[in-house]
Amino acid sequence: MCGSVTFLKKKISNPFKLRKIIWNTERLHMLPTLARTSRRYLSRLPDKTSTLAKFNFPLATNTIKSVTENIADFINNKQKITLNGHIHRKARIRPTLGFGFLRDSDGEVIQFIANDATNHKIIDTMKELTVEESVSICGFVQPKQLKEGESKSWELVLEDIQILNSSNIDAPRLEKLKQTRPEDLPPQFRYLQLRTAFYQNALRTRSKISQLIRKVLVDNHDFVEIETPLLFKSTPEGAREFLVPTRSPNQFYALPQSPQQYKQILMSSGFTKYFQIAKCFRDEDLRSDRQPEFTQVDLEMSYVNSSNQVMQVVEDVVLNVWGKVKKTNVYTLNENGELVKVDAGAEGVRLSKLDYLTALREYGIDKPDLRSNISFNSLESFFTSFEDPEFPVVEACVLRGAFDPLSKSSKPPKSLTSELHYSRRRPYVFMIKSKDDVRTWYELLLQKGFMRLNDGVSEERIHEHLNLQPGDILAVSNRSHLPYENPTPLGKFRQLAIAEFPGKWQRPIRSEKDLIDTYNADETIVGSWLVEFPLFNPVEISEDINAPYPKYDKSKLESTHHPFTMCKSEDYNLLETAPLGVRGEHYDLVINGVEVGGGSRRIHDAALQQYIFEEILKVNNYQQLFGHLLKALSMGCPPHAGLALGFDRLCAMVVGTSSIKDVIAFPKNQSGSDRVVESPTAVDEKTLNEYFITTKNS
Secondary structure, rough: OHHHHHHHHOOOOOHHHHHHHHHHHHHHHOOOOHHHHHHHOOOOOOHHHHHHHOOOOOOOOOOOHHHHHHHHHHHEEEEEEEEEEEEEEEEEEEEOEEEEEEOOOOOEEEEEEEOOOOOHHHHHHHHOOOOOOEEEEEEEEEEEOOOOOOOOOOEEEEEEEEEEEOOOHHHHHOHHHHOOOOOOOOHHHHHHHHHHHHHHHHHHHHHHHHHHHHHHHHHHOEEEOOEEEEOEEEOOOOOOOOEOOOOOOOOOEOOOOOOOOHHHHHHHOOOEEEEEEEEEEOEEEEOOOOOOOOEEEEEEEEEOOOHHHHHHHHHHHHHHHHHHHOOEEEEOOOOOOEEEOOOOOOOOOOOOOEEHHHHHHOOOOOOOOEOOOEEEOOOOOOOEEOOOOOOOEEEEEEOOOOOOOOOOOOOOOOHHHHHHOOOOOOOEEEEOOOHHHHHHHHHHHHHOEEEEEEOOOOOHHHHHHHOOOOOOEEEEEEEEEOOOOOHHHHHHHHHHHHOOOOOEEEEEEEEEOOOOOOOOHOEEEEEEEEEEEEEEEEEEEOOOOOOOOOOOEEEEEEEOOOOOEOOHHHOOOHHHHHHHOEEOOOOEEOOOOEEEEEEEEEEOOOHHHHHHHHHHHHOOOOHHHHHHHHHOOEEEEEOEEEEEEHHHHHHHHHHHOHHHHHHHHOOOOOOOOOOOOEEEEOHHHHHHHHOOOOOOOO
């Protein structure tokens, strides 16, 4: 092989031609040794003068935004400025004039110009520019004649331009996509995506929110920020864990799903108010609001005798985030079904509370979007469903005035009925086009055998109860008395209806003086606390995931949230006799239909915590899994409660996006891969053997 290399070197004097031959050879998987040798032969130290020039450049004196905000001063004083950034679009060169576009670190774009009559060198440099090159430009600000759609009132007349680093061939190929739909740039070019204005703003907003949260918790409430370990132990907390092998046989760390147990131990360590902006890890299926690694604002308070104390702190955080970063109010629901502004003052309006059963009965989900006043009508007194005896409750959802009854359309929107949008069964959906349809919907469901008419029920009573009118859309389904199914079919229907008809069926806002009928629902923030969840759920039997109704084994229980949650004191005796009837002291913060955070009062009594592990959850090895926590609780651990806010979700909502990927610098894709660095990767067998790991073919 060495002889082959020597032969090629003698025969081919042009190194670029030799490189081309080697590259083609390598692509064909031929002569790999020759390819490696040629790289060593062709690798040369870059030219000293041109390379070191990239490291010697003037620092920026301003940003585009700072000039725009004080444009008159810069124009009147003829002040010379320096801007650093990237070439936003390919320069346009005319016979005597060159136009270029610079984007700075804020994502702001400005035009710069150069006149060939005054500086030939600058024009020559501009001819070489390609998009995304890093440059430094110097010059004077001059007013610009605005064209339609332009907002910048100035441009920079160049006196000097320096290319700090060139971009490769991929950048020009991606220019059009970057300009029109930067979110669709291939994920391996995330750094190009992050250079655009939206993503610059998203990550800068995230930074502001983290700084503000720290300030509120420390300055307003005297919390202490404490970091907890990322190498934890494997314990069952609901989701699948990421395991970290060690060089000891069958010894593994686990990355924490949350700092839950460490922060409870801290409460036994004399710290009364702890918080942390913590990295957490869960090996679960990914969606737009899920990532294998995510961030949460974790906090815990000791010597608290009510969940309200934690809620007040969290409300202060939320009001500050939306008030100071987004400059908007936060609303909640009053007893009249109106939206009212939440007041940060101690005696002001607090976020309302909605118990779990009411939420499932009225909205079919434990995180309802309260901006819409769509709710459900129970039909229990009129009909009984007997498709499945565990789901006897018939209920309806009416979308008032959803369509024009004189239109030719005879089918409801596909988004409301497609089986792709429902995990199991779909509700029955009817278009009420005429007075006859007011009656025929239930006649059809009676014929299908979905339900039966209760004794003594008249048509008039049914009509009076629902008050259906032509133009309404009616959805009918069934549920259990205590719904473990979440969302129910109607709960999902309600979510789809809100998305299908944006801004319709809005709740009125009650201001200090009057009622506001219309507002921008997309920009209105409505929050509430969801409380009184069941402490335990029966384990779902996964015999047939395609069965229309879920089945539960009520002899096997699991924690609705986690096993450290305290029960409602009035339900204490039910722990021994009927644990499925026990309500927990858990509370979820729900904003605009998104669960932003959740917390609870904790069990600080070791004997009660052991009883939950041993007698209710049937955790046989609880001492091995949780003995460290029981020991900490048994040594005078004070009463405590806490909460974790989904920091990524919170930031996404403030920025105005539905995907947390938009506010994470380097997110994973749906396969759990980081395409920028191409992780995860395979590890060689020798390294795996050090960790007592072997691989097998799938």
